[in-house]
Amino acid sequence: MHIRPMTSQDYDAVTALWQATEGVGLNESDSRENIEAYLARNPELSLVAVQDDELIAAVLCGHDGRRGFLNHLAVAAAFRGQGIARQMVAMCLKRLAAGGILKCNIYLYVDNHSGAAFWRRLGWLQRAELLVLQQSTDLSHRP
Numbered sequence: 001m002h003i004r005p006m007t008s009q010d011y012d013a014v015t016a017l018w019q020a021t022e023g024v025g026l027n028e029s030d031s032r033e034n035i036e037a038y039l040a041r042n043p044e045l046s047l048v049a050v051q052d053d054e055l056i057a058a059v060l061c062g063h064d065g066r067r068g069f070l071n072h073l074a075v076a077a078a079f080r081g082q083g084i085a086r087q088m089v090a091m092c093l094k095r096l097a098a099g100g101i102l103k104c105n106i107y108l109y110v111d112n113h114s115g116a117a118f119w120r121r122l123g124w125l126q127r128a129e130l131l132v133l134q135q136s137t138d139l140s141h142r143p
Contacts, residue, residue, distance in 0.1 A: 003088060006046040006058060008036045013055040014048065021074035023112035030072075038062060045095050047088050049075075057084045061092040068096040068104035089122060107132065 006014065011032050018024045028034070039046055042062035049057035056079045060071040070092055075085050096104055106124065108115050116126075 001049055001051045001056070001084065003047055003049045003057075003084075003091060005044045006039060006048045006060075008032075008039060010048050010055060010058070011035055014058045017055060017058055017074050017076060018072050020076075023109060023115045024072050024074055025109065026072075035060075045092065047091060049079075049084050049088060051079070057088060059085075059088050059092060061096065063096060063099065063101045066101070068093075068101045070104060070106045073106075085118065086122065 014035075015026070015030065018026055018030070038060065045061040045063075047057075047059050047061065048055055057073075057075040059073040060069075062069055062071075070089065073085055073089065093104060106119060108119070
């Protein structure tokens with residue numbers, strides 16, 4: 001198994017993995033164009049794991065200059081339980097730290113219990129005092 005930076009050429013295999021993974025929700029932000037722009041803004045941070053030319057895991061990693069973010073961590077079902085996700089998360093955090101990013105955040109669906117258990121095993125803490133609010137930048141969708 002080899003872990004390397006994600007490239008735009010990985011898009012089809014990565015999105016197929018994400019679509020097959022419970023707890024990963026895709027939307028317009030995950031279009032080819034948007035993922036390519038994300039990778040360009042965050043070079044060498046997002047990762048994929050490949051074994052025998054098969055993409056078996058992926059994670060988006062980036063930052064806003066202050067906080068890091070991990071999104072869409074997924075490992076193909078047949079390869080889970082081997083420490084691949086743990087290794088990829090550690091690599092992402094190391095790369096963020098090397099860029100001066102001191103903290104990293106993740107977002108989970110509240111019903112993603114297996115995902116929450118994974119992150120807690122890695123030492124991630126829930127911030128009960130925070131609430132995530134979101135709005136489209138397309139103001140024509142405003143109420």
